[in-house]
Amino acid sequence: MVMRLLCCLLLIAAAPLWAATQLQASVDKNPVLAGEFFILTISADDTINSEQPDTSVLLKDFVVGPTSVSSRTNIINGEISKQTNWSVKLMTRKEGTYTIPAFTVAGVSSKPIQLSVSKRSQSSEQNKDAFIKTSLKPNNLYVQEAGVYTVKLYLDNNKELLDGNLTTPVMADAELTPINKQSESYELIDGKRYLVITREYLVQPQKSGIHTITAPVFNGRIRQDYRQMEISAMGEDIDAEIKPIPDNYSGAWLPSELVNLDEQWQPKDDTVEVGTPITRTITLTALGVTKEQLPDIDMPQVQGFRSYPDEKENNHLVRDGRVISQQTASYALLPQTPGTYTLPEIKLPWFNTKINRISYATIPARSITVVPSTNPLTPPQAAVTAPTEQAATPSLNNSTPAVVTQLSTPTWLIIIAVAGYILWLVTLVLYFKKRPQSTGESTHTSATTSSSLPELKKLAKQGKYTAFYSALSRYAKHHTGKTTGALDSLLATLNDESLNTEIAKLRAKLYSSSHEKPDLVLIVNQLNQAEKHPKSAAQNQTLKNLYD
Numbered sequence: 001m002v003m004r005l006l007c008c009l010l011l012i013a014a015a016p017l018w019a020a021t022q023l024q025a026s027v028d029k030n031p032v033l034a035g036e037f038f039i040l041t042i043s044a045d046d047t048i049n050s051e052q053p054d055t056s057v058l059l060k061d062f063v064v065g066p067t068s069v070s071s072r073t074n075i076i077n078g079e080i081s082k083q084t085n086w087s088v089k090l091m092t093r094k095e096g097t098y099t100i101p102a103f104t105v106a107g108v109s110s111k112p113i114q115l116s117v118s119k120r121s122q123s124s125e126q127n128k129d130a131f132i133k134t135s136l137k138p139n140n141l142y143v144q145e146a147g148v149y150t151v152k153l154y155l156d157n158n159k160e161l162l163d164g165n166l167t168t169p170v171m172a173d174a175e176l177t178p179i180n181k182q183s184e185s186y187e188l189i190d191g192k193r194y195l196v197i198t199r200e201y202l203v204q205p206q207k208s209g210i211h212t213i214t215a216p217v218f219n220g221r222i223r224q225d226y227r228q229m230e231i232s233a234m235g236e237d238i239d240a241e242i243k244p245i246p247d248n249y250s251g252a253w254l255p256s257e258l259v260n261l262d263e264q265w266q267p268k269d270d271t272v273e274v275g276t277p278i279t280r281t282i283t284l285t286a287l288g289v290t291k292e293q294l295p296d297i298d299m300p301q302v303q304g305f306r307s308y309p310d311e312k313e314n315n316h317l318v319r320d321g322r323v324i325s326q327q328t329a330s331y332a333l334l335p336q337t338p339g340t341y342t343l344p345e346i347k348l349p350w351f352n353t354k355i356n357r358i359s360y361a362t363i364p365a366r367s368i369t370v371v372p373s374t375n376p377l378t379p380p381q382a383a384v385t386a387p388t389e390q391a392a393t394p395s396l397n398n399s400t401p402a403v404v405t406q407l408s409t410p411t412w413l414i415i416i417a418v419a420g421y422i423l424w425l426v427t428l429v430l431y432f433k434k435r436p437q438s439t440g441e442s443t444h445t446s447a448t449t450s451s452s453l454p455e456l457k458k459l460a461k462q463g464k465y466t467a468f469y470s471a472l473s474r475y476a477k478h479h480t481g482k483t484t485g486a487l488d489s490l491l492a493t494l495n496d497e498s499l500n501t502e503i504a505k506l507r508a509k510l511y512s513s514s515h516e517k518p519d520l521v522l523i524v525n526q527l528n529q530a531e532k533h534p535k536s537a538a539q540n541q542t543l544k545n546l547y548d
Helices: 002-018 382-392 399-407 411-437 440-449 453-462 465-480 486-494 497-511 520-532 537-547
Strands: 023-027 038-044 063-076 079-091 096-100 113-118 130-137 147-156 160-166 174-189 192-205 209-214 217-224 227-234 238-243 258-266 271-273 278-287 305-309 313-319 322-335 339-343 346-352 357-363 366-371
Touching: 023 113, 130 217, 130 227, 130 238, 147 160, 147 174, 147 217, 147 322, 160 192, 258 346, 258 357, 258 486, 278 346, 305 497, 322 497, 453 465, 453 520, 465 486, 465 497, 465 520, 486 497, 486 520, 497 520
Parallel strands: 271 366
Antiparallel strands: 023 038, 038 079, 063 079, 096 113, 130 147, 147 192, 160 217, 174 192, 209 238, 217 227, 258 278, 278 322, 305 322, 313 322, 339 366, 346 357
């Protein structure tokens, strides 16, 4: 025991003698190729935990990877030796002679290293195990214009790739965002098969001038005939001219090679009845911009119509090295009074990067004729607001009094409507009393096809108009397969006047100051009846496609 204690005291006393006395720096390759990684190793003859070399001085000339540290202790014939190693992965892109400076750790300094970097050979591609091709479309961009930077890594398919790393391209004053996932394909070049790994990046410069896209670098290991080899490849940098926004341009900046506005109507006729909903879908397509850059298309309000906007959808994709963005916006138009109306032209300015001047995407003006409704039981919502509008705008034409007179409903028609509604309720009650007598197969089919009706029934009983309309929109999207204008498409398929009237009341309740309450229960019942009893063979086939 005494001997062990004595040995420990001797070791503690000798500890200062083990302080680091040497610091050596070395590289595993010299010379190296431009774009090729090499390892810088810094070694101290002691165990050092409190300090490490300052590698930030290398950032000026090299691409610096992470630093790894290791230490070991050897005891040979009673002699103890210790060593601490720091390893750093370095790479430089350009040929020349570089100096790796001296490092200082624990008061001991290493010697600087002269490193020679050779230019890569421009020999034919068939003699290479790996090489990189880069491209930018379009070659020159305006500020905030979207370009596509493509990187293609070619690897010899006859050799097994063990591992590898492909760095990310860099461009100052620009946003580079990966697009989708990398793809793999094969190409034959001069009789040699290559595995081609393709990556695409969305480039959006934020500042004008000449900017360089620094190409990525690949380093990896391959195996051929049980022999492992290190390989590397470096792409060519691309200098891109970024043009500024012209001084004479005003409005939302939209640089593009092509911008187009298109519209679709449902129904397509230019003559509609009062209270008949119209769906207008406007599509904006632009080349060379992202979906976030697309401006909102505001449809002008037209007196005599109520407009209910639907959700807008923005999307973009890359095709043939070009970014294509699209915005789809739908509007439900509800005509209130008879007459001929002109929907004004929609005009969108954009900067044409092909001819370097301002252009315009337009939708021409369109005339619509609104005729009185042929259904006396569906008076348009304008009947309530017409006196207020007439008082506020005395300059209306002479046809306004006639319109107000026509919109009033005779008392005898109201009596007939109430009697018909009571008779319909009695029929509905009798139907539900007989319903349990139906076969089990019919009951199963009804439950399957009406899976979302219970939610609508629950919201109808609670009188929650906003939640009911949202659930109704989801119901229409599910059964029509459409993402825009689904509800109007479903109404057009069912062709039920009472259902159209109650939906119009619901929209007016949500989007205007109307005090008339829609019959939510009637809407649910009509949808339920439409699922069970299609009106014709053609409609039967349509509903089968909708609810399967």
